[in-house]
Amino acid sequence: xxxxxxxxxxMVARRxxxxxxxxxxxxxxxxxxxxxxxxxxxxxxxxxxxxxTKACEILTDSSVGGLCDxxxxxxxxxxxxxxxxxxxxxxxxxxxxxxxxxxQDTESFIREYIVxxxxxxxxxxxxxLLALLAAGAGRNHRYDGNNRAEGYYQDLxxxxxxxxxxxxxxxxxxxxxxxLDYAKNKRVGIPNLIGExxxxxxxQLQRYSCCNAAGINYDSAIAESGSAFxxxxxxxxxxxxxxxxxxxxxxxxxxxxxxxxxxxxxxxxARHIVVPDPDYPQLKWDLDFKWxxxxxxxxxxxxxDFDLFTPPSDQFGAGxxxxxxxxxxxxxxxxxxxxRAQ
Numbered sequence: 001x002x003x004x005x006x007x008x009x010x011m012v013a014r015r016x017x018x019x020x021x022x023x024x025x026x027x028x029x030x031x032x033x034x035x036x037x038x039x040x041x042x043x044x045x046x047x048x049x050x051x052x053t054k055a056c057e058i059l060t061d062s063s064v065g066g067l068c069d070x071x072x073x074x075x076x077x078x079x080x081x082x083x084x085x086x087x088x089x090x091x092x093x094x095x096x097x098x099x100x101x102x103x104q105d106t107e108s109f110i111r112e113y114i115v116x117x118x119x120x121x122x123x124x125x126x127x128x129l130l131a132l133l134a135a136g137a138g139r140n141h142r143y144d145g146n147n148r149a150e151g152y153y154q155d156l157x158x159x160x161x162x163x164x165x166x167x168x169x170x171x172x173x174x175x176x177x178x179x180l181d182y183a184k185n186k187r188v189g190i191p192n193l194i195g196e197x198x199x200x201x202x203x204q205l206q207r208y209s210c211c212n213a214a215g216i217n218y219d220s221a222i223a224e225s226g227s228a229f230x231x232x233x234x235x236x237x238x239x240x241x242x243x244x245x246x247x248x249x250x251x252x253x254x255x256x257x258x259x260x261x262x263x264x265x266x267x268x269x270a271r272h273i274v275v276p277d278p279d280y281p282q283l284k285w286d287l288d289f290k291w292x293x294x295x296x297x298x299x300x301x302x303x304x305d306f307d308l309f310t311p312p313s314d315q316f317g318a319g320x321x322x323x324x325x326x327x328x329x330x331x332x333x334x335x336x337x338x339x340r341a342q
Contacts, residue, residue, distance in 0.1 A: 004162065004242045014119035014120075014122065014123060015123060015233040015234070016196075016212060016231045016233045017122055017126035017196050017232065017233075017234070018195075018196075018212055018230030018231045018232030018233075018235070019126045019127075019129045019130040019133065019194055019230070019232050019234075020122060020125065020126045020129065020254075020280065021058065021211065021212040021230050022192045022194055022211075022228070022230040023080060023129065023246065023253070023254050023308075024254065024280050024282050024283070025211070025218065025228075026218075026256055027189075027190065027218060027228070027249055028192070028249050028250055028252075028253075029249070029250045029253060030253075030282070033079070036239065042265045044080060044081065044082045044083070046078050046079070046080055046081070047075070047078065047079050047080075047081055048076055048078045049076070049077050049078070049079070049312070049315060050074065050076055050077070051074065051075065051077060051314075051315070051316070052316065052328075053317070054326060054327070054328040055107070055328070055329070056326035056327065056328065057326060063317060064079060068131055071113075072174075073309075074115050075201070077312070077315075079312050081255065081307070081309055082307065083255050083257045083303065083305050083306065083307040084111075084307055085125075085128055085306050085307050086303065086304070086305045086306075087121045087124050087125055087128075087304060087306070088121075088301055088302065088303030089117045089120075089121070089244050089301050089302045089303070089306075090301075091299050091300070092113060092117075092299070092300055092301070093292070093295075093297040093298065093299045094297060094298045095135065095296065095297050095298075095315075096296070099200060103298075107230045114275075114276065114287075114300075114302065117302050118277055118278070118279075118285060121285070121302065121304070122277070122279070122280070122283075122292075123234065124265060125304075126232070126234060127234045127237070127238050128306075129254065129306075129308050130194065130232065130234060130235065130238045130239065130245075131238050132307075132308040132310065133194070133245055133247065133252055133308065133310065134149060134238070134245060134338065135310075135313070136252065136310025136334055136336050137150060137245070137334065137336040137337060137338045138276055138311075138333045138334030138335070138336060138337075139313075139331070139332030139333055140152070140154060140181055140185065140333075140338070141181075141184050141185050141329060141333065142154070142177075142180075142181050143177065143180035143181050143183075143184045143185065149332075150313065150332065151338070152338065153240075153243050153338045153339060153340040154181075154338065154339045154340065154342070155342055156174045156177060156178070156341055156342065157171055157174050157176065157342045158170060158171055158174055158175055158196055158198055158199065158202040158341045158342065159171065159201065159202060159205075159341075159342070161313065167171050168201075168205070169205065170202045170205040170206045172206065172226065175202065175206075177195070178189060178191065178246055178339070179191070179226060179227070181246075181337065182246065182248070182337075185330055185335075186330045186333065186338070187223045187248040187250060187333075187335055188248075189249040190222050190226070190227060190228050190249060190252070191227050191228070191246050191247070191248060191249075192227075192228045192230060192245075192246070192247040192248075193227050193229045193230065193236045193244060193245070193246055194230045194232050194235065194244060194245045194247065195229075195231075195232060195239070195242070195243065195244025195245065195341070196231055196232055196233055196236055196244075197235070197236055197241065197292075197341065198242045198341035198342065199229070199242065199244050200229075200231055202341065203225075203229050204223070207224075208221075208224055208225040208229065209221040209223075210225075210229050210230070210231050211228045211229060211230050212230050212231055213231070227320065229332045238308045239338075240340075242340055242341045242342065243338065243339070243341075244338075244339055244340070244341060245336060245337065245338060245339075246336070246337040246338075247336050247337075248335035248336070248341060251311050251334065251335035251336065252309065252310050252311075253308070253309045253336065254282075254307075254308060255306060255307040255308065255309055256282075256283065256284070256304065256305070256306050257287055257304070257305035257306065258284055258285075258286050258304060258305075259286050259303075260272050260273055260274045260286040260287070260288070268291075269290065269291040270289065270290045270291070271287060271288070271289040271290070272287075272288050272289075273286075273287050274286060274287070275287045281303070282321050283304065284304070285302045285304050285337065286302065286303045286304055287300065287301075287302055288300060288301050288302075288303075296309040299324065306330060310334060310336060311334045311335060311336075312334075313332050313334055314331075314332075315333075315334070316328045316330045316331050316332070316333055
């Protein structure tokens with residue numbers, strides 16, 4: 001069947017995973033992989049960060065002093081990062097008799113199922129990462145002064161109706177607000193938009209290119225829109241209908257952990273190895289495989305540990321972290337923003 005249906009064969013089909021595409025794209029830096037505590041259920045590390053000087057801390061006129069005035073020591077902050085998420089297949093078993101019946105050798109029969117398993121796990125990982133991204137969203141200090149709190153999805157009417165033809169048309173003026181908000185929140189680089197639904201239709205009507213569309217490279221995709229849109233067919237289910245995220249580059253990073261690293265047991269009857277993903281070279285999966293002599297079957301599982309790092313909400317400081325006590329105009333910003341297309 002696979003030879004007949006080619007790319008439309010269900011065993012190799014998978015949906016658009018825009019969150020993974022965005023996070024693993026070279027424009028977003030690199031995946032963080034650490035196996036220092038190989039064999040444990042999670043990996044924990046501490047990330048240190050410093051609070052930038054705020055404009056409201058700067059002294060003016062007669063208040064400007066000198067070295068003899070009371071000095072303040074900048075406070076360094078830290079956050080604990082755990083790798084606590086895990087995905088894995090249920091154990092699958094295969095008999096030689098079953099393989100013979102469907103005219104496949106052992107290796108090709110199992111390879112087909114492994115690819116299907118990897119596709120399903122990537123979809124699951126993608127959905128978890130998307131939910132974690134949304135949970136890491138911070139405040140949106142909007143260009144028009146209407147600031148939005150964490151978790152508030154700002155409505156943007158991206159589609160309207162032409163008075164001349166009665167057809168649905170894109171409304172670029174509302175889309176332009178994303179770039180205005182992005183700049184107001186002190187973000188730089190090309191913003192990543194992750195979603196589907198109305199946002200996807202707007203993109204098509206504007207004749208913009210999608211960054212994870214087949215045959216489209218990143219530079220071509222962002223050339224006209226000034227943004228990187230990553231189609232994610234799980235967005236409506238995970239975020240809610242027509243909700244989407246705007247994520248600054250390099251603020252969120254995938255954390256990945258392989259328990260089989262440095263084990264590398266690879267014998268004719270048992271394997272505990274790490275295998276690369278065919279679509280994302282940065283991802284690797286733990287493959288555990290053995291021959292059950294008692295039942296005369298092959299058994300295998302695939303798995304991996306992962307998580308997502310998102311910036312702390314106080315990276316621009318808060319009132320009690322500065323002297324004089326004041327708040328930066330980007331307080332609460334994490335570089336992840338939430339919108340809803342209409």
